[in-house]
Amino acid sequence: MIGIIFDSYTEKNMKILFIAFTLLSLFACKNSKELTEQINTQTDSNGESVQTDNKPQRPYSVVARIGKFSESDEINIQSAEIEGNILTLQVSYTGGCAAHTFDFIGSAALMKSLPPKRSVKLVHSNGNDQCESIVNSIVQVDLSELAYTKETGSEVVLMLEGFKSPLTYIFQ
Numbered sequence: 051m052i053g054i055i056f057d058s059y060t061e062k063n064m065k066i067l068f069i070a071f072t073l074l075s076l077f078a079c080k081n082s083k084e085l086t087e088q089i090n091t092q093t094d095s096n097g098e099s100v101q102t103d104n105k106p107q108r109p110y111s112v113v114a115r116i117g118k119f120s121e122s123d124e125i126n127i128q129s130a131e132i133e134g135n136i137l138t139l140q141v142s143y144t145g146g147c148a149a150h151t152f153d154f155i156g157s158a159a160l161m162k163s164l165p166p167k168r169s170v171k172l173v174h175s176n177g178n179d180q181c182e183s184i185v186n187s188i189v190q191v192d193l194s195e196l197a198y199t200k201e202t203g204s205e206v207v208l209m210l211e212g213f214k215s216p217l218t219y220i221f222q
Contacts, residue, residue, distance in 0.1 A: 109138070109187075109188040109189065109190045110150075110151075110152055110187060110188070110189045110190070111189075111190045111191075111192070112152050112153060112154050112189065112190070112191050112192070113154075113191070113192045113194075113195065114137075114154040114155070114156055114170070114191050114192060114193050114194070114195050114196045115153075115154070115155060115156070115195055116155070116156050116157070116158050116195060116196070117155045117156075117158075118155070119155055119157070119169075119171045119173070119211075120153075120155070120173055121173075122171065122172070122173040122174045122175075123143070123174045123175060123176040124143060124144070124174070125141050125142075125143045125172065125174040125212070126141060126142045126143065126212075127139055127140075127141050127172065127210065127212050127213045128140045128141060128142060128186075130210060130213055130215075130217055132193070132217055132218070132219055134222050135192060135193050135194050135219075135221065135222055136190055136191065136192060136193065137154075137190070137191040137193050137208075137217065137219070138188060138189075138190050138191075139172065139188065139189045139190075139191065140186070140187075140188055141172070141174075141186070141187050141188075141189055142184055142185065142186045142187070143174060143176065143184075143185055143187075144176075144179075144181070144182050144183065144184060144185070145176055145177075145179035145181050145182075145183065145185050146179070146181040146182075146183035146185050147179050147180065147181035148176065148177035148178060148179035148180075148181075149177050150174065150175065150176050150177055150179065150185075150187075151174075151175045151177065152172060152173065152174055152175075152189050153172075153173040153175075154170065154171070154172055154173070154189075154191045155170065155171050155173060156168050156169070156170045156195070156196040156208070157169040157170070160198070160206070163207075165198070165205040165206055165207055165218070166198050166206050166207070167206070167207040167208075167209055167216070168196060168198075168206050168207070168208055168209065169209045169211065170196065170208045170209065170210050170211070171210070171211040171212075172189065172191075172210070172211070172212070193208075193219050194221070196208065196219065197219070197221035198221070199221070200221060201221065202221060202222060203220060203221065204220070204221040205218065205219070205220045205221075206218075206219050207219070
C-alpha cells in the first residue's frame with residue numbers, strides 16, 4: 051500500500067516538474083528574443099527606432115590603388131586612423147542581407163603642397179541589398195600604393211571623400 055501511494059506521489063511530482071520546466075523554457079526563449087531585439091535596436095538622430103546589426107565581424111581588407119573614382123553606394127565613415135601602412139576605417143551603412151564590397155582608390159594627381167596631398171575615396175558596393183538594418187563594419191586598407199614615394203618617411207596627406215579631417219600617411 052505504501053508503495054502504491056509513493057508511486058502516485060512521484061508520478062504527480064514528475065508531471066508538475068515537466069510542466070514547470072516547459073513553461074520556464076518557453077518564458078526564457080521569449081525573453082532572449084526580446085533582449086536580442088532590444089540590443090539590435092537603436093534610436094537615430096530623429097528619435098526613430100532603427101534596427102542594427104552589431105555582430106562582431108572580421109575587418110574587410112582591401113589594397114588601395116591609383117585610378118579613377120567610381121560611383122559608390124551610401125556609406126558613413128565614422129572614424130579613420132592610420133597605423134604604419136594600414137588605414138583602419140569604422141563605417142556604417144544600411145543592409146544586412148547581402149554581401150557588401152569595398153574598394154579604395156587614390157587619385158593619380160597630387161596637389162602641389164608640402165607635404166603633397168592626394169584625393170582618395172572609399173567605394174562601397176551594397177550588392178543590391180534591400181535590407182534596412184544599420185551595419186557597422188571595419189575596413190582595413192593597405193595604403194602602400196598611395197605613398198608619394200616608396201621610401202621610408204615619405205609623407206603624403208590623404209583627403210578622404212566623406213571624412214572631414216585630412217589623414218597624414220608616412221610610408222613605412
